[in-house]
Amino acid sequence: MVRAGERTVQLYRSWVGRTLDEVETPAAVVDLDLLEANVARMQDYADAHGIALWPHAKTHKSIEVGARQLAAGAVGLTVAKTGEAEVFHEAGVERLLVHHPTYGPAKWDRLAGLVDDGLELTIALDGSDAAEGLSRALARGGGSAGVLIEVDLGMRRTGVASPADAVALARRVDALPGLHVDGISGYPGVRVPAGEVRPYLAGVDATLRATRDAIREAGIRCERVSAGSTPTRYMTHETCISEMRPGTYVFLDRMEAPSEPDGGLDACALTILATVISTSVPGRAIIDAGSKTLTGDRHPDGGHGIVLGVGGSLVELNEEHGYIDLESAATSPRVGDRVRVIPNHACTCVNLHDALLGVRAGTVETVFPVAARGLNW
Amino acid sequence: MVRAGERTVQLYRSWVGRTLDEVETPAAVVDLDLLEANVARMQDYADAHGIALWPHAKTHKSIEVGARQLAAGAVGLTVAKTGEAEVFHEAGVERLLVHHPTYGPAKWDRLAGLVDDGLELTIALDGSDAAEGLSRALARGGGSAGVLIEVDLGMRRTGVASPADAVALARRVDALPGLHVDGISGYPGVRVPAGEVRPYLAGVDATLRATRDAIREAGIRCERVSAGSTPTRYMTHETCISEMRPGTYVFLDRMEAPSEPDGGLDACALTILATVISTSVPGRAIIDAGSKTLTGDRHPDGGHGIVLGVGGSLVELNEEHGYIDLESAATSPRVGDRVRVIPNHACTCVNLHDALLGVRAGTVETVFPVAARGLNW
Numbered sequence: 001m002v003r004a005g006e007r008t009v010q011l012y013r014s015w016v017g018r019t020l021d022e023v024e025t026p027a028a029v030v031d032l033d034l035l036e037a038n039v040a041r042m043q044d045y046a047d048a049h050g051i052a053l054w055p056h057a058k059t060h061k062s063i064e065v066g067a068r069q070l071a072a073g074a075v076g077l078t079v080a081k082t083g084e085a086e087v088f089h090e091a092g093v094e095r096l097l098v099h100h101p102t103y104g105p106a107k108w109d110r111l112a113g114l115v116d117d118g119l120e121l122t123i124a125l126d127g128s129d130a131a132e133g134l135s136r137a138l139a140r141g142g143g144s145a146g147v148l149i150e151v152d153l154g155m156r157r158t159g160v161a162s163p164a165d166a167v168a169l170a171r172r173v174d175a176l177p178g179l180h181v182d183g184i185s186g187y188p189g190v191r192v193p194a195g196e197v198r199p200y201l202a203g204v205d206a207t208l209r210a211t212r213d214a215i216r217e218a219g220i221r222c223e224r225v226s227a228g229s230t231p232t233r234y235m236t237h238e239t240c241i242s243e244m245r246p247g248t249y250v251f252l253d254r255m256e257a258p259s260e261p262d263g264g265l266d267a268c269a270l271t272i273l274a275t276v277i278s279t280s281v282p283g284r285a286i287i288d289a290g291s292k293t294l295t296g297d298r299h300p301d302g303g304h305g306i307v308l309g310v311g312g313s314l315v316e317l318n319e320e321h322g323y324i325d326l327e328s329a330a331t332s333p334r335v336g337d338r339v340r341v342i343p344n345h346a347c348t349c350v351n352l353h354d355a356l357l358g359v360r361a362g363t364v365e366t367v368f369p370v371a372a373r374g375l376n377w
Numbered sequence: 378m379v380r381a382g383e384r385t386v387q388l389y390r391s392w393v394g395r396t397l398d399e400v401e402t403p404a405a406v407v408d409l410d411l412l413e414a415n416v417a418r419m420q421d422y423a424d425a426h427g428i429a430l431w432p433h434a435k436t437h438k439s440i441e442v443g444a445r446q447l448a449a450g451a452v453g454l455t456v457a458k459t460g461e462a463e464v465f466h467e468a469g470v471e472r473l474l475v476h477h478p479t480y481g482p483a484k485w486d487r488l489a490g491l492v493d494d495g496l497e498l499t500i501a502l503d504g505s506d507a508a509e510g511l512s513r514a515l516a517r518g519g520g521s522a523g524v525l526i527e528v529d530l531g532m533r534r535t536g537v538a539s540p541a542d543a544v545a546l547a548r549r550v551d552a553l554p555g556l557h558v559d560g561i562s563g564y565p566g567v568r569v570p571a572g573e574v575r576p577y578l579a580g581v582d583a584t585l586r587a588t589r590d591a592i593r594e595a596g597i598r599c600e601r602v603s604a605g606s607t608p609t610r611y612m613t614h615e616t617c618i619s620e621m622r623p624g625t626y627v628f629l630d631r632m633e634a635p636s637e638p639d640g641g642l643d644a645c646a647l648t649i650l651a652t653v654i655s656t657s658v659p660g661r662a663i664i665d666a667g668s669k670t671l672t673g674d675r676h677p678d679g680g681h682g683i684v685l686g687v688g689g690s691l692v693e694l695n696e697e698h699g700y701i702d703l704e705s706a707a708t709s710p711r712v713g714d715r716v717r718v719i720p721n722h723a724c725t726c727v728n729l730h731d732a733l734l735g736v737r738a739g740t741v742e743t744v745f746p747v748a749a750r751g752l753n754w
Contacts, residue, residue, distance in 0.1 A: 004464070004750050005382040005731070011754070024483050024754045058696060080697040087381070100697060101654040103665065103713055106401050126657045129712045150657075157698055158655040158663055165657075189695075277478040278535040280503045280527075280542075286535055288480065292728050293753050296673045318566075319435060319724055320457040320477060320753065321534055335506045336480055347696055351669050351729070354382070354751040374381050374731040376670050376697065377388070377401045 005373070008354040012367040019362050025275040025338065026289040028353045030368065032360045034269035035250065036068070042233065042249050043072040049237035054078045054097050054226070056247030059347045061372035062356065063091040065250060076120070078245040082107045083375025085114060085121075091371070095120045097226070097245065099185065101130050101150070101158055108137035115143035122146040124185040124226070126158050131173045138178030147173050148185035148226055151211050153204045155189050163214035170220045183224025183242075184211050188232055194258070201232050205239035212240065231259045253346035254299055254306055265306065270349065270356075271340040272305070274322065276333045285312070285333040287322040289341060292352060294322065297345035305341040314341060382750070385731040389744040396739050402652040402715065403666040405730040407745065409737045411646035412627065413445070419610065419626050420449040426614035431455045431474050431603070433624030436724045438749035439733065440468040442627060453497070455622040459484045460752025462491060462498075468748070472497045474603070474622065476562065478507050478527070478535055485514035492520035499523040501562040501603070503535050508550045515555030524550050525562035525603055528588050530581045532566050540591035547597045560601025560619075561588050565609055571635070578609050582616035589617065608636045630723035631676055631683055642683065647726065647733075648717040649682070651699065653710045662689070662710040664699040666718060669729060671699065674722040682718040691718060 015023045046053040055069045056078040066077050066088060076095030079085050085096050096119060102111065108130075115121050115138060125131050125147055138145060149166045152159030160166045166184065174181045188204045208225055215222040228236050228244030236244045248256045251270035260267050274289035294305055294317060304314040304322065312329030314322050322341070326332060333339065343349040350356065351373055358366035392400045423430040432446045433455040443454050443465060453472030456462050462473050473496060479488065485507075492498050492515060502508050502524055515522060526543045529536030537543045543561060551558045565581045585602050592599040605613050605621030613621045625633045628647035637644050651666035671682055671694060681691040681699065689706030691699050699718070703709060710716065720726040727733065728750055735743035 003380060003382050003386075003746075004460075004748055004752055005380050007460075008751055008754070009380075024481060026753055083381075083384075100665070101663075101712075103652050103654045104401060126655055127712055130654075152658060156658045156661060157695065157700060158657055160657055161659070275480050277480045277507075278503055280535055280537055281529060281533045282538070284533060286478075288477070288753075291674065291725055296675075296725060297668065298673075298675070318534065319728075323534060335478075335504055348668055348673060351696075352751070369380070371381055374385055374729070376403055376665075377385070 005354040009367060009369045012355045012357055015357065015364045016366065018364050020273060020359060020364070023273070023357065023364065025273050026293045027273045028350065028356045029271050029273050029340070030251065030356045030358050031269045032358050032365060034267060035065070038250055038252065038267060038269055039068055039072050042246065043074065045234060046244065047073060051236055051241065052243035054243055054245040055250060056245045057084060057088060057372070059247035059250055060350060060368070061370045062368040063088065063371050064366070064368045066093060069250065075243070081376050082110050083377055084372040086110065087372040087375060089114045089117065089119045097122045097124065099124045099245065101126055103130055103133070105133060108133040112137035112141055112143060115145055116141035122148060122182060124148040124150045125173065126150040126160055126169070128169060128172050131176055131179060135176035135178050144178045144180060146182035147179050148183050148224060149173070149181060149215070151184055151186040151207060153186040153188045153190070153207060153227070155187060159186055163211045166211045167214050167218045170215050171218065174220050181215070181220050181222065183222050183226060184208065184215065185226040187229060188227055189229050197232060198235060201235050201239060209240050230256045233259070234261065248346050251346040253349070254342050254344045265342060268342045270346050271308065271342055272349070274339055274341060276335055276337045276339065279333070279335055283326050285324040285326055287324060287339060288320065289322050290320045291317040292319045294341060294343045295345050295348040295352065297348050299344045305343045308340045308342065310339055382731040386744060386746045389732045389734055392734065392741045393743065395741050397650060397736060397741070400650070400734065400741065402650050403670045404650045405727065405733045406648050406650050406717070407628065407733045407735050408646045409735050409742060411644060412442070415627055415629060415644060415646055416445055416449050419623065420451065422611060423621065424450060428613055428618065429620035431620055431622040432627060433622045434461060434465060434749070436624035436627055437727060437745070438747045439745040440465065440748050441743070441745045443470060446627065452620070458753050459487050460754055461749040463487065464749040464752060466491045466494065466496045474499045474501065476501045476622065478503055480507050480510070482510060485510040489514035489518055489520060492522055493518035499525060499559060501525040501527045502550070503527040503537050503546070505546065505549050508553055508556060512553035512555045521555045521557060523559035524556050525560050525601060526550070526558060526592070528561055528563040528584060530563035530565045530567070530584060530604070532564055536563055540588045543588045544591050544595045547592050548595065551597050558592070558597050558599065560599050560603060561585060561592065562603040564606060565604055566606050574609060575612060578612050578616060586617050607633045610636070611638065625723050628723040630726070631719050631721045642719060645719045647723050648685065648719055649726070651716055651718060653712055653714045653716065656710070656712055660703050662701040662703055664701060664716060665697065666699045667697045668694040669696045671718060671720045672722050672725040672729065674725050676721045682720045685717045685719065687716055
């Protein structure tokens with residue numbers, strides 16, 4: 001039997017050359033013009049400021065989208081999971097940053113195997129267990145990997161708590177066979193009001209500088225300062241950050257669109273194409289895209305996505321139903337009408353799909369299998 | 378290249394015979410003893426009261442789990458999406474109820490194709506567009522399908538609004554070639570406080586009776602009254618409902634465990650096995666399971682799942698990180714420790730995974746590919 005993921009990829013490929021009116025719904029659609037503009041705009045910014053771009057591939061998990069980012073000038077790709085690293089390495093990506101405190105003998109062996117196979121691997125770590133495990137695994141093949149010491153930038157998630165802790169960990173890591181400290185890393189992902197982003201980033205910068213300087217003073221190399229998220233990406237040059245790894249910028253979504261100075265919602269490359277399947281209940285139109293298609297991730301303002309054109313809010317989702325409230329709608333959709341929805345969160349939305357339709361001017365041009373989907377082990 | 382879903386299935390199959398200590402994390406684990414007990418308990422209830430059981434396969438999307446439900450005595454399986462219907466039909470399931478107002482010529486053709494191939498199909502509908510489309514598609518092969526007229530039971534989602542509307546639709550459907558009205562259907566899924574479930578269900582029963590009687594009085598057959606959700610499942614015999622289609626009962630989860638009179642959390646068959654990957658931040662343990670593993674679906678009491686044994690709350694999720702707050706924890710986990718988490722919502726959690734590990738007494742006994750995952754088109 002054809003497996004589920006392969007079934008979707010085969011079906012989607014049969015739609016190449018057709019218009020969006022002819023494909024089945026729900027489907028995740030990527031506007032290729034907008035995708036390419038988003039890739040180019042981020043790369044232009046990075047190039048203009050001499051910042052190395054390491055896009056986070058968690059957003060798309062797609063070999064083809066990653067290839068576009070690399071072709072535009074990205075130095076390498078960032079991933080979270082070992083399974084993602086394997087998929088992108090197999091696809092020929094030469095340089096990967098694994099930004100997750102990877103734990104487990106099997107995972108360390110798998111990462112070491114990629115190094116032995118030619119991958120230029122950097123890993124961000126915040127503890128010695130993972131460093132020691134990876135070092136042991138690397139020793140068998142004689143390979144080596146760079147390490148970024150991860151620093152907590154206020155998320156209270158991962159990362160060491162102080163420059164002194166960073167120095168202590170850097171000393172232990174640098175002494176381990178097969179590992180060399182290349183720099184530091186952090187994730188400035190604290191959600192602050194728009195007016196407080198710059199002050200927050202100034203604090204991030206101070207922490208990163210203090211940590212970098214302390215490691216250097218200890219006689220350990222600290223060339224790379226890796227940070228950056230989509231919300232703060234255009235302020236990166238105001239800091240000591242030498243490399244950035246935004247993810248969502250490639251598609252944008254309802255959450256991150258406001259971080260785009262010119263484009264906003266018009267720059268969102270990812271939409272869910274859905275069909276109105278019921279108007280039985282007055283004041284409502286129900287679409288065939290629910291939380292298993294759009295993501296259940298919330299937006300602080302409420303609602304589950306922006307319904308383009310119609311204007312009504314997507315007030316509720318069940319697994320396979322989306323509820324459009326027609327009170328604020330510009331039109332009254334009928335059963336069979338199609339709508340497009342900008343999801344709240346592109347990363348978790350894409351993670352629900354086995355493939356994305358790459359569309360230009362309303363016609364399917366290509367298919368992006370979400371090749372690393374589900375590989376969270 | 379091996380596709381992502383197949384890669385997970387192959388890996389998981391290599392773990393059969395191993396203990397849970399030996400598998401990689403995160404992983405979705407099904408306790409087979411609890412699964413079998415949940416299947417048997419629901420079937421026993423249905424049998425005791427002469428109610429036909431049509432489990433909703435959206436929860437597991439797995440051929441093997443569906444086969445266990447059918448072997449125990451379920452009459453057929455319920456699905457939402459055409460792609461799910463195809464997977465279960467290919468697997469040999471003889472009787473399916475598609476409970477979604479399916480819209481689109483391609484989907485109607487696919488459903489008609491399943492009928493032509495021998496499937497005994499029932500579909501729940503709330504409008505004439507879908508009925509007419511399916512009728513046209515069925516006409517080509519000469520097959521026929523049963524229809525349940527869907528009635529709104531307070532969800533304000535899908536379903537006709539009154540007995541009069543139900544009669545009008547039943548008349549139109551019954552006149553269409555290839556379709557025959559078999560009964561009515563509804564989804565009593567309104568979330569009410571525990572003490573108000575029985576009064577709510579009494580109202581549901583009144584609506585269903587009035588609708589059923591009105592259709593019969595119009596001279597149209599109305600034998601089947603299909604309804605029932607996991608929260609209301611053990612009260613079904615107090616109503617006119619003749620067939621029920623709970624889904625979550627098969628695994629249970631944090632949301633639905635309280636509906637289990639004896640078992641509660643101890644009856645939850647699905648857990649996420651995860652590893653502590655960072656304890657850098659004081660008072661926190663970070664696990665390698667986030668919203669892409671557990672589901673971002675919220676619980677009214679907050680939090681993202683129940684961490685068994687440890688006792689701390691899972692206070693926050695990012696995509697690949699779960700934050701355990703250790704303030705209320707019974708123990709202080711260390712990096713490398715493993716935990717098991719009962720997810721908030723089994724259906725959306727399983728939908729993130731390509732396969733589930735079937736475990737008995739701590740040893741992997743079998744693998745359940747989530748065969749219909751991603752087939753929402």
